[in-house]
Amino acid sequence: EADIYQTPRYLVIGTGKKITLECSQTMGHDKMYWYQQDPGMELHLIHYSYGVNSTEKGDLSSESTVSRIRTEHFPLTLESARPSHTSQYLCASSEYTYEQYFGPGTRLTVT
């Protein structure tokens, strides 16, 4: 069973606040990913990393930023949250791109 954790699971925050969504995995995977998914909609890749100090933007433009200082940790930050950022954020990790293990997700609501 995959061990990938996301905190918080739910977050309600006001406009303009800075937030960091945490993602950690204990599998030693080099590859990690962040996806954004609105209810009932498809997954959109917003960031990925193939190793420490390596980060790339995905195919969906996002105002968020990520960092990869440690292999097991891949946090996502929004400097100034807006209602348009309301969504579910899913973190994943993998050894190969085709076999990704997902965390439970963070449901973000910006009021």
Next chain:
Amino acid sequence: LAKTTQPISMDSYEGQEVNITCSHNNIATNDYITWYQQFPSQGPRFIIQGYKTKVTNEVASLFIPADRKSSTLSLPRVSLSDTAVYYCLVAGQNFVFGPGTRLSVLP
């Protein structure tokens, strides 16, 4: 980048076999095909992966024709608990999730 298409939704009855097809016309030589299952408010879960021909595990089978431009996920004897969204993923150097197929299993 291999773009994928899937049916938006499918209905089935308990005990039937369900086949969901994903089209990926621009698949690259080094790409693999993977299928995931997602329940509401959860992250997707890996089901099965293949490169060509047929792959079978304890929950599903995956059929990939010789030209690899499509793949079919086969779920034998579905139950109500198989109601979920099913995504195909074509991945190699790049990776693209399909739009997902919402499967509803009826009693």
